[in-house]
Amino acid sequence: MKKTWMRAGVAAAAVGALGIGMVGTASADEPEAPNPTRGEVVTESGWTVHGAEGSSVDKVRASHIWLQPEEGGDPLETYCIDIHTQLKPQYTYEESTWDDSGVANLELVQWVLHNGYPSMSGADLAEAAGADVEGLGDETLDDIAYTATQTAVWTLTDEFKLSEKDATEADENVDKAVLAVNNYLVDNAEKMPEPSTEITIDGPEVINTAEKAGPFTVNTPGGEAAVEIKGGKIVDENDEELETVADGGEFWIIPDDDAAEITVDAKSQVAQPTGSVFMAIEGNNEPHATKESKLSKAESQRLILAASLEGEVEVTQTYKTETEDTLPVTGMSLTNSLMVGAGLLLAGAAALVIFKRRRVAATWGDAA
Secondary structure, three states, X not given: OHHHHHHHHHHHHHHHHHOOOOOOOOOOOOOOOOOOOEEEEEEEOOOEXXXXXXXXXXXXXXXXXEEEEOOOXXXXXXXXXXXXXXXXXXXXXXXXOHHHHOOOOHHHHHHHHHHOOOOOOHHHHHHHHOOXXXXXXXXXXHHHHHHHHHHHXXXXXXXXXXXXXXXXOOOHHHHHHHHHHHHHHHHHOOXXXXXXXXOEEEOOOOEEOOOOEEEEEEEOOOOOEEEEEEOEEEEOOOOOEOOEEOOOOEEEEEEOOOOOEEEEEEEEEEEEOOOOEEEEEOOOOOOOOOOOOOOOEOOOOOEEEOOOEEEEEEEEEEEEEEOOOEOOOOOOEHHHHHHHHHHHHHHHHHHHHHHHHHHHHHHHHHHX
């Protein structure tokens, strides 16, 4: 390392003598945006819930709604965040953003999803809410949990108010349990950020092969990222090699001496997290419209994902490198730079001698 600093000092001195500014030439590729996730809606009838005085609706059916991803796998639990719009299961649904949905309080809904059903089982959620569910089976507890999570979501997004006297069309025991879970979720909701579906690497854009570069920060949709590199080693702050980096974690790069470029690849196993909004799009005819099609959003209920869709998201970034004995702007080697600098200094000295001689000669001439 001492040798590196010595060389860096010589290079800096040469640049100063020549009056040349150093400008980095390394660059990183922009990560490609992942294709939006699409799926179809699957529904099952649920309990009707009743609104209290001043509620935005008097009664509404809290149907169970799932999203079946086009890529396959199990259907994913979702909730309606648009109580006044009819659900049209014939439409294909596509992931969107909180802003595009135009739905209020989604930062609070996100907490409800992380602490409601199915993130917590019906039994665990009832216990957390202090609900009296003695004698009720697991299937009923799950129905209670789903219904109460949906009413809590509607309370935040659509000004729904669950009736305390007659919460559902079911019996009194169910009514009390649904009300208890609903109130627990609404009263304890805290703001949480919109989930990300991208993975990014942030850090320096210039990598000098003579130095340890960093830190670089990895941001994922959730969980850790597997990292690989060509042209160097990925290490922590103590120079221990890394194969994974936590979401929001940092790493450094020790470049290979002869690396012409360095490529870093990062992969995360969570592609579509809880809290992602899905909106209907037109054109649900077989075969499905391609992902490249520009389809308008359809008037059908907006939905929000209540479970994580497992998948993989990846980013690859390539950095150009500069060596310790190269001036990035001119590409001139250090040896040539020093020779030119020395030449300019000698030329300047010679010119000064000539100037002094001419000045002396001129002075003598005046005296004559």
